[in-house]
Amino acid sequence: MKVLITGGCGFIGSNLVRALASEGIHRIRIVDDLSTGSRDALAAGCEFAETFAAGAMAEGPGVELIIGDVCDEDLAIRAAEGADAIVHLAANAGVALSVQDPRRDCRVNVIGTLNYLEAARKGRVKRLVFASSSAPVGECDPPIHERVAARPVSPYGASKLAGEGYCSAYFRTFGVETVALRFGNVYGPGSAHKSSVVAKFIATALAGETLEVYGDGGQTRDFLYIDDLVRAVLLAARSPGIGGEIFQIATGRETTVSEILQDVVAELRRAGIHDIEVAHREPRLGDVRRNFSDTSKAEKMLGWRAEVSRGEGIAKTVSWFLEKQAAASGSPIRPARVATRTHGVGLDSSRRAAARPEKIRE
């Protein structure tokens, strides 16, 4: 298969490229502007060649990287030439960034997606897999499923909803087989640059700094391990008869941020890192309170379900961060030692009074 992957140097992209490259038969082309991704992330999973001239994709296995912006519509058309499928991951990836700069979020996520749909239409690329999120749905009574009316809370949710809308339109009007996957909260190796909760907790603890919990920690998410997600993306790229569909891709389990915190702390303790400081901050704008998914449609139509348990996933992730830290320092891991206590920093006085010190269970 010849696959064009946008955002292939990022967290999800580099894991996807590694999985595809390991099959040893695919030609993979990546378009990435390296704004959050890196050559190093890509190089950790495969050998690649950097190229400027994007002609038709060659036959035979191999990985090539084109440094470029998905907002460049000419590049999109050239990059997609000869591809069998496009996996469109490149994006302004997150609520916080979209709140800071909604216009940029719109440009990258909406125009960028339109560019690759156009490239698929003009280049007769059969399939385009679009990286969406539960953010389009916004506040609703979970579990979130594909039939819930979308009412985004954040600009990020709005731009991903626009992407889903264009995917639907390009399937129905032009016959491009689009598949939109609404990823849960993905964690795992390769996520060191992410500000998602698991990555942030681990990186902050390893730096010996205070872990921050927004609000009371009772907000819930559906945490999905990266290998499960990569399997879902590959199925979405290959399965017949799913053009125009949207799938929730998550575990179906509701987990609070406090529970994740406890898991991460327990795993760090196993690695010899004992005393970790936690502070509660104001809830973030645009964050929803409860979020987990009903994944029965993916089970039925893709034959997919999450397989990696939270315990196993967190253990693998912590161990990856520790290895990375050890490699960077060139010395054995030295645990950070600070006092265990919980702050109400940033909360107003009434909520600070209500914030009880949270004893992290061993």
Ligand SMILES: NC(=O)c1ccc[n+]([C@@H]2O[C@H](COP(=O)([O-])OP(=O)(O)OC[C@H]3O[C@@H](n4cnc5c(N)ncnc54)[C@H](O)[C@@H]3O)[C@@H](O)[C@H]2O)c1
């Ligand atoms: N990680 C998650 O939990 C999660 C959840 C839901 C949806 N998603 C979606 O999955 C996709 C991948 O997310 P990720 O976690 O790997 O993020 P990431 O930031 O690690 O990867 C995004 C990649 O896209 C590249 N990129 C960004 N803007 C670009 C542009 N204008 N032109 C070209 N390349 C650009 C970055 O350099 C990076 O390599 C995104 O679309 C994101 O919205 C991620």
